[in-house]
Amino acid sequence: MATYGANDLRVGVKIIINGDPYTVVESDFVKPGKGQAFTRARVRNLKSGRTIEQTFKSTETVTGADVEDRDMEYLYTDGSVWTFMDSGSFEQLEADATAMADAVKWLKGNEKCIVTLWNGVPLQVTTPNFAELKITQTDPGVRGDTATGGTKPATLETGAVVKVPLYMEEGEILKIDTRTGEYVSRVKA
């Protein structure tokens, strides 16, 4: 596995800290004129998403993390693992619930996702920014009420529950921003 000198810890470099994979989000070279040099970095844990500050001695070497982003298509789930396919090689990989996290809310099949692999195993799944999903259950709509801005919960075909405007009906399709989980618009069937 590649190792990095402290000077090579540029933004985007993936490294191992205490056994976990991290990506460098910010790094700066600090050095008192006559003193020891350090690389002061902000790094994000690719498993937990948490960002921490980590300082490296300039002489230190850090083990690289074998992390890659792959464009993959979501195929199906058996409820415990989610299967993705590399559209180029047709290779199939299974992501567990931890790697899926909120992604399960927005996938019904055939979406093009980015699967982040660590040592060849899915670590994180990034869905497309927008999903179009059908409402399977919601309270009856309040016809004509497009002005008050009120919302109600609606269950979607994937099981996700989102807030929608009062006038939305069961069976309608809506557009969701998957990054925020918020309703964007109604999609004409």
Add this chain to the structure above:
Amino acid sequence: MNLAVLKERAQLNHQVRVFFAERDVLEVETPALSQAGNTDPFIDSFSVNTAQGLRWLHTSPEYPMKRLLVAGSGDIYQLCKVWRKDESGRRHNPEFTMLEWYRLGFTYQQLMQEVAELLHTLIPHLQKPPRFVTYRDAFLETLHLDPHTADEAALAACTRANGINIDGDMPAQAWRDLLLTHCVETRFPTDRLTFLYHYPASQSALAKVRQENGQWVAERFEVYLGVLELGNGYQEQTDAVRNRQILQQDAQTRGDGIAVDEHFLVALEQGLPECAGVAIGIDRVLMCRMQVNDLKQVIAFSWEVA
């Protein structure tokens, strides 16, 4: 390339020359490529192959300028490019411009005053008078820790208490450097100069040392604006034997076979006059003057595109 920056730099260089002309300090030039390198443990020199063997690019013009002082030059200054290997970042470029000067008969306190005068000329928006603080007091104020008496364990505990994550062991001075860069410097005011002085004696380099409250400290100062370190000055060590010891010790610590500057050491045996000297990073002064926060913004072509 930004024409406004080029003009500011030209104007700044002009102001520097006027400042020293008014004070009868002579502008000099010394070789950039030397048969010897800098033995300072944390400063790395570039080397160049020549027909006469390996030569080193200077990291500051200190050694040859002191040879001039020995030879009777009187007060001198130099504005030149210097090179330091592997120093690259928002506040570093491996090639940068240094202003170095020496004043005969000056104490380091007098030199700090002169540095302040020059920097107030070059950075006109500075209004408030400079702040002078000892290394010890700066640590006490910010970290409630005496940097001279705290041992490795206490220094390491202090970094952890301040939320700094770093793996492995380091010598005490490296912990002090870490606390200085991460906690102390970051609290220096951005609207006035800070002079930090009386470094631990182990950090004296070629400065004299003195006893202060029972501790040996270096008669050495650094000047900052906010976190930006602008310069480093000394009450110059005039003892030839002591200078030789320091250079040889440092060369041994480095262990990389860098050549010690014998021309410099031999010259010192004839007697370096009592003096104080300082080196200022001109690119950083220009950053302050133009109020930008990346060194790339004040140089025509940075290392990556040089």
